Amino acid sequence: MKRAELVYKSMMGELVAPCPEIPDAFADGTHCAELYGHILAAGNRICEKLGVREDPDVELMINTFLKMNRELCGRMYHYGLWDGKTDAK
Numbered sequence: 001m002k003r004a005e006l007v008y009k010s011m012m013g014e015l016v017a018p019c020p021e022i023p024d025a026f027a028d029g030t031h032c033a034e035l036y037g038h039i040l041a042a043g044n045r046i047c048e049k050l051g052v053r054e055d056p057d058v059e060l061m062i063n064t065f066l067k068m069n070r071e072l073c074g075r076m077y078h079y080g081l082w083d084g085k086t087d088a089k
Contacts, residue, residue, distance in 0.1 A: 007019065008073050011024065012024075013025070013027065043055075046058050
């Protein structure tokens with residue numbers, strides 16, 4: 001696994017054995033966990049209004065946001081590496 005992916009998955013709480021120096025951004029009590037809770041609650045309210053257990057459009061919005069988040073986090077990681085190299089000169 002590439003370092004950027006390892007960092008991302010550690011931050012997202014997706015690894016059984018995450019990097020010890022990289023905290024899970026979604027651990028109980030964190031700001032990201034609170035924000036994600038708002039997303040899930042809003043999705044549940046929409047489904048309740050529609051009278052369904054799940055809605056494909058709600059799932060599409062959440063999953064698309066997560067894919068976009070992964071893309072941006074990867075770019076940020078690589079720009080940080082690049083910036084660190086250019087600052088050192």
